[in-house]
Amino acid sequence: MLTSNLVVGAGLHLNTGDIVFQLVIFLILLALLRKYALGPVMNMMKQREEHIASEISASEAKHAEAKKLAEEQRELLKQARLESQGLVESAKKLGEKQKEEIIQVARSEAERLKQSAFKEIAQEKEQAVAALREQVASLSILIATKVIEKELNEKEQEKLIQDYIKEVGEGR
DSSP: OOOOEEEETTTEEEEHHHHHHHHHHHHHHHHHIIIIIIHHHHHHHHHHHHHHHHHHHHHHHHHHHHHHHHHHHHHHHHHHHHHHHHHHHHHHHHHHHHHHHHHHHHHHHHHHHHHHHHHHHHHHHHHHHHHHHHHHHHHHHHHHHHHHHSOOOHHHHHHHHHHHHHHHHHHO
């Protein structure tokens, strides 16, 4: 090996042979590191980068799907609200219709009962009038027979009429 010594300045001494030897060893070490350490590390870093990129894209895809599902859920909720409002409205309309029908039936039933009561009152009135006529007729016959039986003067006839009126009054 070549050994050369250079003297630089005051007290500095350089050994170029050692420098060249160290430089060659450093280059060999660098080549070995590149081949055996740097290559696999770079491959690992590239794989890690690809893995992270795939995880990010999968995460973005899941995020997009979640947004889509959330939007679908909002739309379904909106439709459910509209349907429930429609059901409430139809139930209200049905309730109003049934209310009107019940009121109409009640009014017609009240009118029927009123007409029935008027008919019954008229029949009772007719029966009362007929009974009164029969009583008046029988009383008239009774008075006539008593008057015929007795020939009375005017005072006695007046007393007899008053007695019969009292009897009729008590009979009621």
